[in-house]
Amino acid sequence: MSGLVIITFLPIIAGCILALAPLPNDTVRKASLAVTLAILAISIPLMWNFGEAYRAVSPEVSEAANSPMPFVYETNVKWIETFNINFHIGVDGLSMPFVFLTAFLCPLCILASWGIGEKVRGYFALFLLLEGGMIGTFVALDLFLFYVFWELMLLPMYFLIGIWGGPRKEYAAIKFFLYTLFGSIFLFIAMLVLYWKTGTFSLVELPGHEGLGDLKWWVQIALFLGLYVAFAIKIPAFPFHTWLPDAHVEAPTAISVILAGILLKMGTYAIFRISFPIFPVATAWFCTPLAVLAVINIVYGALCAMAQTDFKKLVAYSSISHMGFVMLGMAVYKEEAMQGAVFQMFNHGCITAMLFLLVGVIYDRAHHRDLAGFGGLVKPMPLYGGYAAFAFFAALGLPGLSGFISESLVFLGAFQEQKLLACIGTLGILLGAAYMLWTYQRVFMGPVNEKYKDYKDMNKIEIASLLPLAVMVLVLGIFPFIFLDMLAPTVSNLLAHLHVGREEYEAMRTAAEQVAMNLHP
């Protein structure tokens, strides 16, 4: 049995067992930590061997545009034969990093939820279920299977926010749920239309399927837009983002980490996986609007972040800003930018996870997150201040840390296509530095607030949940090629497909212009 199957189902099964077995709380915690660590242990060799395995199946550069996108570690079993639905899973360079990221973040989140005191069994069971859903979404190569996991992920999230959340948890949970469900409708419709046209759900067969050839261009665009709405909600892209701050503010720390670290990546990942390869022509049509939306996301998110007084809300808005970089990288047909976008997704996962964990640390002590209420925290908590400085600098794109590499790659690529937008987008870097430093100044620097002068520094569990992330951010910041080399063949395969679509689109446009010219000479 392939490792992917194991890591997809292990958490789900373990979650079910935990939900039923009447174990003492401490055992539950340790058991779920063991399960997540086991998943991490399985995913590490998968990640390690991935580059070589993928290169082995990857087509020649000249052939890339005509051959289907390759995958590795595939498992393909018939599921519902009547509708040609298969249990088809596998990974390529777009999904492998995120499978790994999920496996990497989950043990840390378990550590961060060590202090959860009520309904412990339910919490950890749901958490494991969530992990299974997330990994499943990343590895699914069948649209139907993808949809199943996509929704499966939603449910535990709803309960985790709705039961263990903050004061307005019901509002936040329902908002999150309805919002995402609203998006899912579009996904569902698109899925049905695709099935109806082609008779398959396979994400390997759908790109370039001849059944799609006779789709009218406006149907393509409508489907693309529908899918975009579905995924933009998850990203979250302006103007579908307002669920995020609420969900983040109310969610418990570990759930915020998962939400920002992995769930937000689902949106962009799905665009990469579904929208782009299946509708290359519509992609070409949409890339400029997408870039504009991306820049709005960047600048708008940063400005909104600046105005927040709630620590977590600030981080939430910064997520919106940072996901804008990903969108900008996606919107241009450049290798640098695409790699940068995927890398940025990964980095944002690590960095924002750190930020949320840090917020959690102080929230556990002070029980509020009002930025104006702190001050001079470095003095009682030097270690915390140090980690916070590291994370904040990582978030504002300090060179030497991974976020900088991805952001600059995105911009290097974007500038080649969209000069003006890229220049406006760089404002985001400045604003990012502004709000991050301003926050750092308000919380950590300045005179010590008397209320907090006896606070204990971070304990071992908190350090254990932060240190791996910090190391990851630092190592990838100095040796980004570890990641990028693994990614490169996938991105160039995808780009080869996209370029074909773009040429088709250009040809269509020229033809249309010709017609217009003839009509109005």
Next chain:
Amino acid sequence: MSPTLLFLSGLILLGAYCAYRLTTAGAKPSPSQWVTGIVLLGGLILDNLATGMATKGLLICLLPLLSFWILMFFGRNHLPSGGDWIAMIAIGLSLCLSYSIYHQAIGAYESGDEFFYHQSEGNIASFEWIAFTNPDTGERTPWKLGFWIDSLTAIMLMVVAGISFLVHLFSLGYMKGEENYSRYFGYLGIFSFSMLLLVLTDNLFVLYICWELVGVSSFLLIGFFINKDSAAAAAKKAFLTNRVGDLGFAIGLFIVYNNFHTFSIREIFDALANGAMADSPWTLTFMGLGLFCGAVGKSAQFPLHIWLPDAMEGPTPVSALIHAATMVAAGVYLVARLFPVFNDTAFLVIAYIGTFTAIMAATIAITQFDIKRVLAYSTLSQLGYMVAALGVGAYSAALFHLTTHAFFKALLFLCSGSVIHALHHEQDMRNMGGLAGKTKVTFITMLVGTLAISGVPFFSGFYSKDKILAGALEMGMINPHHAIIFIALLLAAGITAFYMFRLIFMTFTGKPRDRHAWEHAHEGPWTMQVPLVVLAILAICSGWTHLGLGGFFQERVVPWGTEAQVATHHADAPTLFTTAAFAQEEGTAVEEHSAHGEAHDEPVANAAAMHEEGHHDVQHTAHVVAMILSILVATSGIILSALTYWERIRVIDPAKCARAMGPVYDLVYNKYYVDEFYARTFYRGLEIVRNVLARFDLRIIDGIVNGAGRVTVFTSGKSGRFDLRVVDRIVDWIAEVCQHYGQRIRRVESGVIQDYALKVGGAFGTMVILWMIVRSFFIGA
């Protein structure tokens, strides 16, 4: 030779320091101290072993990084005396290795050999970083990271490592007993690392990385007194202002990458020399201006100069190292390193911005009372000088001034630190006075520094400043409509002399204004005095041409692509500050003259010869005139200052002057209200925009979402009422009817099980009989 002297003195100091630590740390040296000694010895041996340039370069920059990591992780709790000795050893070894590179450069100069090392030359290792497909060639080309070591690098290494070493030494005394003592040295380590790598690298991307890293270390060090509000604010301001400049830098880099698909400086230069971008001058201009934006930020040029005075919130040695000598010079270094990518328009902008900064900052410095702020504005002004020098094409002069300025400004800052230390953190000059007798070493060394910065002959500043003025004058003579640059710079030189002596007089002469502080004033420990003396020696003699340094600059520190010895009139060099402009004008003139059938190449050859000759004339004249004028201006500045502030010969009352100037004084005293202007426009604007947007987000966008929710709730309310009043009513009615009859029927339920059995049986029997009757009825029918 002074460099050798410096090197030897450094070594001696290092040895002395280690001996000092080993003897005073306790009766029994701890194992870690033994390790120190061994590492130190090993490092010295390493110096001899590391013959390859790459190894040296790597060691130079990585040693301080190592010290940073060690100090950050183990400094406070695990190392004796906070681990300061680790930082000392690291920077000491860096200095040794830097010196050996510098030594090679000087040796090559004396023997007339080439001195240039780069990854493409074969003896520098390069490191293949991330790789992308080059759209021009279609091949996967990795970004190669390597070192670029030439005379400029050598001199920069020496300046950075040398001053960094001295500042480390000074800090031992100055920072003693401060909280987070070892973190301080850690920060110095990361700064040294990034600054050294910045001057070593051959890749613009790495340069940008280091550029930001020095910004961060500057942030950390300015905000070192982290619990002080003003320090925190200043640190943030510095970083953000730098970020604004870096934005321009980044856009410049985007343009570079877009056009060349590489960040290797060498490849960019080669491509430019091969005529790339020749047909897109505007892009070239934007690229140059973008890159210059970075320099504007880091070197604190107008309009991004506001952070530097505030940065004085950091510890004084830091001000000396980062905000006077090295980091702020990075901008100048950047423009110098990328000299070939700028074109005429860019150079003009550079020149004017530099000049404006020089004169503006100088005027502000006159009015300030905080001793460090005066020095900060003086730094601004001197940086403006250097930038202006680059702008007018006085390349080697700019870097010469960078070097001398690094020495004397570091000296001045350290002296001011010594004064502040002596007066227990008193920084206001109005509370000083009469310290000359109390702190003799500080007074003398500071006087040396002041003389150097004022441009008094035989002090280093004189030579470098003179060269810059000569360059500006030369350019002014070639392009008379730009002569204002020279005049402004000359004026700034005079003002510099004036305010620097104002500082000396106010601090060291006259009656002590704060007697209590004065009585407790004392000289610092020897670790603080030694750097002052060393720097004072350097401030005097680093400019002496007969020691070879001036010549070295003149002949070796020249822009890439120009032949040595012909620094400023290479055929490919921009036309703005060469006599090529002359040549063109005259060429066209001659052409017009000889329009009647004469050979075309003859007048051109004529013109070239004339311009060669004319250029030498111009150079010579400029030199002499500039020298005389600068001496005159400096002297008059000093005299004026003495008349105003030296109590013995005072004839002018500064307060009266200030009153007489009225609004002008206020304007200058408040730094031309630039800060206030930014606060009113950018900050306020940003605040408004962000509040409006946040409200927009909450009210409109989220409002729409919630509105949709509310509409749903409203409709559901309506339909709910319909449900309740109509549908439910019917259901209720049915239920009521059922209940009514149920009440009657329920008597059948006796609760006795046998009864039930009977009824079941009876029902069964009845049904069977009925069925039979019906059946028989039908069948019978």
Next chain:
Amino acid sequence: MFDFIFFVFAFVCVGSALFVAFTPNVVHAALGLASTFATLAGFYILLGADFLAITQIAIYVGGILVLMLFGIMYTHNIARVSGEQVMMQVGPALLVVVLTLFTLVATILSTAWPAKEVGPPQPTADRIGVLLLTDYLLPFEVAGILLLVALVGAVVIAQTPVRKSIEESID
């Protein structure tokens, strides 16, 4: 011979069943029931169901009836077990039962049963065993679990009362 045995059995069976129905003494009734069960086993033998006949004796007579007797003993004072048992609603009951019986018999007699040659009876135990472990494996397992559950359930339900009544009888 077959017919004779049948009628003897039928007589005894119906007779003892009627005795059960009308005897006032519960213990007597139980004994009468035993007789009915035994004659039923006889019927089974007549019908060639040897295994079932044995099962009938073992379970009904040996198991269930003993169980009932225990039940009677627990619910009555052991000294006067023969407590008078009154019957209720005999009239309506007779009416209903006779009616039912009449319809049943009428149906049985009026139905044209398939006339089939009946071969000599064969041993059935092995065939039943095979069938139980092949075609009826799942029902068999479920029945086993059901028995187990019933056993446990009966113990749980009866535990306290039995102990109570024992304690009472000790007192």
Next chain:
Amino acid sequence: MVGLPHFLIVSAILFSIGVFIMITRRHGIMMLMGLELILNAANLNLIAFSRYVETGIRGQTFAIFVIILAAAEAAIALAIILSIYTHSAKINLDELTSMKE
């Protein structure tokens, strides 16, 4: 000649007596006896059919399951009766009318 109808008639008589007992008797255990009679009547039917109609042993197998169920039912019913008895000291089930209303 004794055949299927004879067995069926005996079975019908037993069934009727069983029903009669269930209706008339007040004693819980007596009612249980009636129930057993009814079940036995059914069993007799099954076996008779399996002999005369189906000529297999499936009917017998079915009868075995009925016996099993009867055993289980008897055990539970007796336990319940015992429980009721100790709870309310009543053995006559017609007196247990707390379910009424």
